[in-house]
Amino acid sequence: MSEGQQKLASTASLGAGDSLWQACVEQLAQELPEQQYNTWIKPLAAQVSDDFSKVTLFVANRFKLDWIRAQYASRIAGTLEKLYGQPVQLELALTPREASARTFVAPASVEMGAAPEPAEMAEDSAPGFKTRLNSALTFETLVEGTANRMARAAAMHVSGTPGQLYNPLFIYGGVGLGKTHLVHAVGNKLLQDRPQAKVLYIHAEQFVSDVVKAYQRKTFDEFKERYHSLDLLLIDDVQFFANKDRTQEEFFNAFEALLAKKSHIVMTSDTYPKGLTDIHERLVSRFDSGLTVAIEPPELEMRVAILINKARAEGAEMPEEVAFFVAKNVRSNVRELEGALRKILAYSRFNQKEVSIQLAREALRDLLSIQNRQISVENIQKTVADYYKIKVADMYSKKRPASIARPRQIAMYLAKELTQKSLPEIGELFGGRDHTTVLHAVRKIAGERQQLTELNQQLHVLEQTLKG
């Protein structure tokens, strides 16, 4: 028996598989660039067979599944093998849908070297038509809060009466905030009401690849037939169209054809239309011609609700105080929250301990220490000063010109959002200002953020920079 096997065998069987996967994830977190790890590895959910011979990874959608298979599967399999001391068979599957009559097809095997058929996530709306929808992503499983209220309401509206108002619907926001979830929800809801509707979910990169294939095989007629006949096109991450001229041209044609026949288009992106780079102006202006709505990072109460709901969906109870503790410390996005929850539940099962604040603190030790190290008020002041090209000293000075006062207010707002400091403490760190001055700044920037797209975008950039 290898050392890894002994360690795993010495634990109760319940949860030992989780610990194997947990160890693998931790190993990959050290080896891979943070961005890659956060995007591709961290969101994975794993199921380990009782004898540890097989690990099934569940992936949210087809695009991600293909990408993980191509880029990471052999690395993950290698890491598991190293940890367990024997070969572990790795499979990739789409996150299972509810156990309904809808077809769920078996996971795709990723035996290395072979080119397996991709897993089938799509279901048939009209006969033979693949929607690529993940039926687990519905309005019912999407927690509502201030951060997504408008986007959710608009999406609901579209799913109820497509082809009318808000066409196209353009949803933008930072990573892991629920854009993909929301567009799937639109498709699932529409299909529920009209099972014959032709609905397609597609990631923008997949669209690019379809264009390339049509180009190589000279099958543009089929391509057009496929895209121009839809009732609802859901297209994710359109920022990927940047610099792809032919794709943009084809998308423009599809866009015009669909709108002309009152089909609906819902798009997502990491930025608002005018913030997109290297996309033709005529497309950008069309993106903006219906309704553009943002999804913000979830506020505290929403993060708490998400944690409690997701724990319940996993068959576990998370006491409210624990959810508050986690929500206060994991602020960036929902994917991070899900990762934290997964860690806590695995840790609880592995150690056979109840979920408590103490346990959460232990399970999230690494994450908490990274956060504490990274975001300090000084760090915020320096980053904001750099961004707006003012001196750091102006953060403490009494100067009042708008070019200085505004970045200072933004820094105060970020200090309140991203650190645990109280208003008086923040005031102190900004040259001994009163806490009411800080409160005023926090409220002002929070309010303006809802109204001013450009400010909102700047804040996103600053937040991402500060969170590393």
Ligand SMILES: Nc1ncnc2c1ncn2[C@@H]1O[C@H](COP(=O)(O)OP(=O)(O)OP(=O)(O)O)[C@@H](O)[C@H]1O
């Ligand atoms: N409000 C919410 N309620 C419940 N779950 C949510 C909510 N928002 C996001 N999620 C979950 O968080 C995860 C990340 O969301 P999603 O993939 O939709 O993000 P995204 O905005 O599309 O991110 P990216 O730009 O990185 O693709 C998903 O598992 C999704 O189900």
